[in-house]
Amino acid sequence: MNNQDLHQQLLEAFKIEAEERIASMFSNLTDLEKSTDPENRGKMLEIVYREAHSLKGAARSVNIIPVETLCQEIESLFSKLKDAAIDFTPDIFDTLHDSVGSIETYLSTPEPQREKLEKAIHDLAKKLSLYKQPENGAAPQNRHIEEKELPAAPQNIRAPDGPLRKKKSSAPPSEKAASNPTAEEAQPNRFSQQPAAKTWLADTVRISTAKLDSLLLKTEELITLKQILNQHLEQIQDTSRSIGKWRKLSEKSKKELYEIRRQFHQSSLLDQFFDLYDMNHDQINDTDNQLSELSASMTHSSRILGGMVDDLLDEVKKTSLLPFSTLFAILPRMIRDISRDLGKDVDLEISGGEIEIDKRILEGLKDPLIHLIRNAIDHGIEPPDARRLKQKPPWGKIRITVFQPESNKVEVTISDDGKGIDLETIRHKAVHAGLISASRAAELSDEETTALILQSGISTSPLITEISGRGLGMAIVQEHIENLSGLFLISTDNGHGTAFKIELPVSLSTFRGVIVSASGHDFILPVAHIEHTIQIEPGDIKSAENKSVISVNNRPVSLISLSDILGLPHQPLPDTNAKKFTMPVVVMGSGEKTIACIVDHVINEQEVLVKSLGKQLKRVPNISGATILGNGRVVPILNVNDLISNASGKSISRAMEKKIDMKQKERQKSLLIVEDSFTSRTLLKNILEASGYQIKTAIDGEDGFRQLRTQPFDGVISDVEMPKMNGFELTRKIRANKQLSEKPVILITSLDSREDRERGVEAGADAYIVKSKFDQSNLLEVLERLL
16 A cells, blocks of 8 residues: 555544544533533533544644644643633633634535635634733743643544544554553543443444445345245245145045946046046145145245344344434534524433434434524524513523334424414415415414415515525425425424424335225335224215215214325226125324325235335325335335325315215115005115115005016015005015016014914015014114025
């Protein structure tokens, strides 16, 4: 390796180390500024002091003199502060923050452009040196602190909430061996908030995220392999079942054929036929046995491979997970800078930072999180004087809480104790922007009004500044979060603050999904958004405010066809063998919004590997991605947020209603009621129609028999005592007619003697019900059994 390559490697190592030390310095400076506990202040002061010293030495090793010089001044100033030679002032804190920020900016700037930043660094170094001047005005003593003046510190360092990493040393091997203690001699930093390393050989190594991403993608592809194996197993099992049926049929045929053989004399041709049949029968048995063994072996192999793939994927996924604290590390400094610019004092409280999530989600969450916090400081938190008038503490508070309710889901809540969202202002601006009418604005609930801030162009800020007021932010925040397959919810309490809740998956790459079909196409819905899968009957569909609804857990839920939302042409509803016509419905939730979608079939649930649609199809309505099933088919993954949004205000289309009506008529049983009493006829008709039957009536036996010959009916309910033709005669005529003889006949009569019952049975009635003991549930039960 030549010197240039070595220098480049050192620069890369320095860049990583510098990022960690700068983050630590910012974090501890912010905490130091707010802390009032002397012991804690001493610990944080020591940490910043050591970080500045270590960064100075690292900068010297790669010959970045401006950073070395500025770190020297920070270190010297902290030496004075440690010795209580000078005290902290707000101006000192501001200069220290500016200095660390300048180092960060300088190192992130390409080398050819750094020269213009060196004057600013020089000015900051000079300003820091002035803080160390004696009160008599003597020249500042820029005493250089040698390495030997510092107490020994461990050479293994830890980034905030990150893994242990071995510090790079510029000293020759002999010097390192002499200066570095052994593992047993290394003393932990008593001020470090992280456990010290126990050995010089770290238990972690650095590896580029690109390599980890590539490894994760290759591992995820094994899911498809697992699904292909399961598909082949299902095919083998289907073939095995078919061969098994063939084997049973062959066994039955063999017995019948040998019985026939006994009836014939011996014949060589017949013997050859039976020999051939026996051979085929044996071959079927052998094939059946081999397929059964193959199926059992494949089932075992599939189970083992599936377990190995799942375990491997879980372990590899862990390499792509990062704690939320890695994202939150930037917030204290940002909140400090913004609040000071706005003349406010804001505390930050974080919990759940140790919870881990896919680093790709963290990266995508960064901009929305920053925007929400900037909005909270600018829009929500009041100035100190205004807070005092409201009997609030002069300093505002922003809380970030991370909670993991399920293994595959994380909730992030960002809340403030500010003034809340002015809903009247939101309504007024929405009307002014032409989004809604004034009359509609007056009807909006607080929840509906709050949702308006997600519309582009709506802002509560009276001024457009570099921080807020453009009315674009919340719409973009919602879009970013939905692109992460997340949900975004807002709640506000006037005078007390606002809370933003973000629900996110733990991983973007895989999830559990349910395959459904609509209009002949398969789609996948994420299990995380599915509340129920149910079967409904047409009678379950009600109307409310000109919308179709069904009752789910005693609450009304809007009902719509998935085909209608996706704009797909309707196809006939699938046939079923069930006695009642039912439709599969998937109840989906997105935050507090829920819809019920009619689908053709709910097929199954499986692990889903998400495939991107590519840059050209980055934002397709209702579609968030795609996956490849085990049979090789590409299936779209539906975006539940889009589905719910596009279903808003809609109902079942007229085309879908016609399909349901046609299917219901196909499945409805038609009955003929033969009864001369108008009252009894009407009572039976109402009972049976309410139970889903199609009803026609006849006033006597002759009228009934005439209708039976000209119209199709599934059954007959008849009185006995009627003019022209009584019920017994009608029953006999039905049984004597070849086309009608199989139709069920139920006699309902006031005749309750044993002789009358026997006459009904002799006539061919299927059931005999006495009116004095009539029970409609009994009638419906009899009909259910007979039809």
